[in-house]
Amino acid sequence: MSRLLVLSNRVKIPDSNPMAGGLAVALQDVLIGKSVVWMGWNSKIVDTIDDCGFDYDSYKLSGSKHTALIDADTQQADTTITYMTTALTTKQYQQFYCGFANNVLWPLMHEQTDLIQQAPEDYAGYQTVNALFARQLKKILRPDDVIWVHDYHFLSVAYHCRQLGITNRIGLFLHIPFVSLACWQQLDKSPELIEHLAHYDVLGTQTQRDKASCLATLQYYLQDRFLEHNYLRESLINASCAAHHSFNAPKSLAAQLTLNLNFATQHCLTINAYPIGVNVARIQNQVLDLSLKSAKHTQRKDSIKPASQQIIAVDRIDYSKGLPERFSAYRAFLQQYPMYQNQLKLLQVACPSRLDLPVYKQLHDDVRQVVNDINQQFSVNEETLDTFVANKSESNTDKAHWEAITYSEKVLDHQTLMTAFWQSDVGWVNSLKDGMNLVAKEYVAAQNPDNPGVLVLSCYAGAAEQMQAAVIVDPHQPSSIMQGLKTALEMPLVERKRRYQILLKGLQQDNLHVWQQDFLDDLYDNKSYHTNSEYPDSIQMSDS
Numbered sequence: 001m002s003r004l005l006v007l008s009n010r011v012k013i014p015d016s017n018p019m020a021g022g023l024a025v026a027l028q029d030v031l032i033g034k035s036v037v038w039m040g041w042n043s044k045i046v047d048t049i050d051d052c053g054f055d056y057d058s059y060k061l062s063g064s065k066h067t068a069l070i071d072a073d074t075q076q077a078d079t080t081i082t083y084m085t086t087a088l089t090t091k092q093y094q095q096f097y098c099g100f101a102n103n104v105l106w107p108l109m110h111e112q113t114d115l116i117q118q119a120p121e122d123y124a125g126y127q128t129v130n131a132l133f134a135r136q137l138k139k140i141l142r143p144d145d146v147i148w149v150h151d152y153h154f155l156s157v158a159y160h161c162r163q164l165g166i167t168n169r170i171g172l173f174l175h176i177p178f179v180s181l182a183c184w185q186q187l188d189k190s191p192e193l194i195e196h197l198a199h200y201d202v203l204g205t206q207t208q209r210d211k212a213s214c215l216a217t218l219q220y221y222l223q224d225r226f227l228e229h230n231y232l233r234e235s236l237i238n239a240s241c242a243a244h245h246s247f248n249a250p251k252s253l254a255a256q257l258t259l260n261l262n263f264a265t266q267h268c269l270t271i272n273a274y275p276i277g278v279n280v281a282r283i284q285n286q287v288l289d290l291s292l293k294s295a296k297h298t299q300r301k302d303s304i305k306p307a308s309q310q311i312i313a314v315d316r317i318d319y320s321k322g323l324p325e326r327f328s329a330y331r332a333f334l335q336q337y338p339m340y341q342n343q344l345k346l347l348q349v350a351c352p353s354r355l356d357l358p359v360y361k362q363l364h365d366d367v368r369q370v371v372n373d374i375n376q377q378f379s380v381n382e383e384t385l386d387t388f389v390a391n392k393s394e395s396n397t398d399k400a401h402w403e404a405i406t407y408s409e410k411v412l413d414h415q416t417l418m419t420a421f422w423q424s425d426v427g428w429v430n431s432l433k434d435g436m437n438l439v440a441k442e443y444v445a446a447q448n449p450d451n452p453g454v455l456v457l458s459c460y461a462g463a464a465e466q467m468q469a470a471v472i473v474d475p476h477q478p479s480s481i482m483q484g485l486k487t488a489l490e491m492p493l494v495e496r497k498r499r500y501q502i503l504l505k506g507l508q509q510d511n512l513h514v515w516q517q518d519f520l521d522d523l524y525d526n527k528s529y530h531t532n533s534e535y536p537d538s539i540q541m542s543d544s
Contacts (some may be wrong), residue, residue: 003035003142004520007133007157008150009097011040013057013083037140039133042085045093054136057083084136088129095125097153098356104187105152109176110320110433113186115359123189127156134160141168146523149200151175159196162263171202171523173274176435177462178210181217194221198259198267202522204274206435206462208252211273215255218271227258227266254522274519275466276436277511280504283445286415287422291448304490305425307343311485312424314349314417314439317364322430322458322475323350327370327405329481334378334404336482341378344489346405347424349412371407378404421446421453426488428456429463430475436462440470444503452500454488456481466510469502 039054046052088097099122107115134157137147147170149157158170184190194217197203205211219226254272261267315321326348334341350367354360412420421427427443440455440463447453457463457470464472473484491499 002144002146002524003037005137005141005145005147006036006038006150007137007147007154008038008040009101009153011038011042011083011085013085036081037084038081039084039136041088041097044087045090046087047090049089052087052089054084054086057085084140086132086136092125092129095122096129098354100126101153102354102357105155106176108183108187109152109179111177111179111183112319112433113183115319116187118188127160130154130156131160133157134164134166137161138164138166141166143168146520147171148173148520148523155193156196158199158201162199162261169201169523169525170199171204171519172197172200173204173519174210174435175206175276177207177433178205178214178217180213181220184217184221191221194218195225198222198225198261198269199263200269201525202270202272202519204272204519204522206273206275207465208273209465210435210462211252211255211271214271218257218269222259225259225261227260270522272522274515275462275510276438276515277507277513278438278441278445279512280445280507281511283418283442286418287446287448290419290422291450304492307340307489308345309343309425309489310345310347310423311426311428312347312349312420312443313428313430315430316351316353317360317367318353319359319363320431320433322432323363323367324370325432325475325478325481326428326430327367327374329475329478329485330405331374331377332478333482333485337486340489341404342402344404345402346428347420348405348407349417349420350407350409351411352409368407371405374405375403418442418446422448425453426456426485427453428485429458429461430456430473430481431458431461432475434458434461434463438463440467441507444470444500445507447500447504449497449500449504451493452496454491454496454499455503456484456488466506467503469499469506 042055099117099119103115103117104122107113133154137157138161141147145168147161147168149170149172151174154172158172161168161170184194187193198218203214205214252273254270257269257271259267259269313326315323317323330346334344348371352360352364355364421443424443427440429437429440429443431437437458440457440461443453444455444467455467455470457467457472458475459472460475464470471484471488474480
């Protein structure tokens with residue numbers, strides 16, 4: 001029986017605690033009904049290597065709780081997922097995670113090359129941890145298992161697996177962008193890393209644009225390894241043209257490159273875009289009661305909402321998310337359109353992350369300061385407050401307590417977040433660079449069909465490639481953002497419904513299950529695969 005071995009940096013072991021970041025949460029949703037081992041870091045940091053070791057936890061997850069992933073009539077078998085997690089030493093954490101992964105690869109992939117800090121010891125630490133997980137995979141591997149690796153933390157795992165003699169099929173899905181060749185050329189270790197990438201059987205990107213960048217980069221660094229150049233050039237042209245397709249575009253053809261590598265004279269590498277989706281049915285079920293109660297009053301089709309609306313934005317505090325640009329444009333918007341002062345609310349949910357890195361600590365401080373400055377700038381003065389108090393109407397009481405930005409750093413559970421999306425008139429994604437951005441998709445999925453909100457979406461988020469029915473803005477241009485906000489806030493109901501229906505249809509067509517199925521079809525080499533999760537899997541360790 002073939003098992004699916006999943007490797008990701010973070011692992012979401014079932015508990016009652018919400019988790020920021022979409023990767024681990026998305027994976028937990030799609031692993032139901034399969035025979036799975038999920039391996040990764042347990043977020044613990046220890047002093048010495050002697051304190052490290054892989055822990056094993058098995059949880060039986062009921063497929064009946066997840067049937068909404070596909071449709072109401074689909075039945076998923078129960079499955080036991082075995083979680084294998086390890087701590088990192090302080091040195092590994094500093095070199096692998098803080099160092100090469102997040103001081104080099106993350107800024108590189110988000111086109112912030114001025115923030116790259118290259119250090120030989122960090123790259124060595126990155127390779128050490130990649131080799132560590134490769135060895136652990138070999139210990140539990142069975143002949144017909146397949147390995148699904150996730151994200152930029154493990155670009156070299158397949159190379160180390162091949163060095164250990166592993167011939168099982170291995171796929172890598174990159175959740176973040178794959179940048180252009182020009183960016184890769186600024187990195188000292190690019191030739192070696194790109195050669196390591198070639199040892200995967202499947203490379204998956206989020207968008208057609210990323211796929212084209214990946215192909216161009218491989219062609220440049222591995223030109224002496226290619227056995228089939230013509231197919232590569234054809235794929236580059238097709239991928240570039242496909243970058244403008246919407247949800248309704250046909251699935252792109254995978255590029256299949258034949259390479260001469262040390263472990264195989266004719267290694268076939270499949271490269272394609274697999275845009276990740278969301279669990280639409282589950283989200284709709286979470287807000288079903290709200291829609292049935294029709295808490296939002298139904299408006300005439302030609303009506304426009306009042307100025308007292310709520311905008312919601314949900315981000316990790318990261319320089320790729322466009323937070324300073326958002327606040328600057330929002331301040332300018334309130335200044336240019338004073339009718340929205342004391343009326344419009346921006347709810348910013350901002351989750352701090354990577355505060356061990358100075359650039360993140362500074363950004364966190366800057367974000368909190370600018371939010372405070374804007375709230376102070378637009379605060380209700382004493383004279384106005386007295387007027388509100390004298391007039392005891394409920395609406396004026398609300399205005400007296402108005403803040404331009406309601407700011408929270410609390411990690412919300414999924415149900416609470418979807419409810420907040422449902423209650424918000426505008427969802428605002430302002431990324432300067434994003435692999436996909438699932439917040440954009442979840443916001444649309446959570447809307448009331450009878451009175452949907454409007455998505456304002458950065459043109460630099462991967463989601464924009466599919467979601468052209470959103471209000472698309474350029475976060476580098478304040479005027480673009482301000483016009484986008486005005487368009488969203490003043491959009492009549494009939495137009496909001498039209499855009500919502502287009503976006504929802506796309507989300508349903510390319511949902512989370514479709515993403516998983518498309519990738520695994522290629523990883524299993526287009527062969528039908530069947531898993532039997534009736535019985536728990538045992539983990540047998542080899543001596544190697």
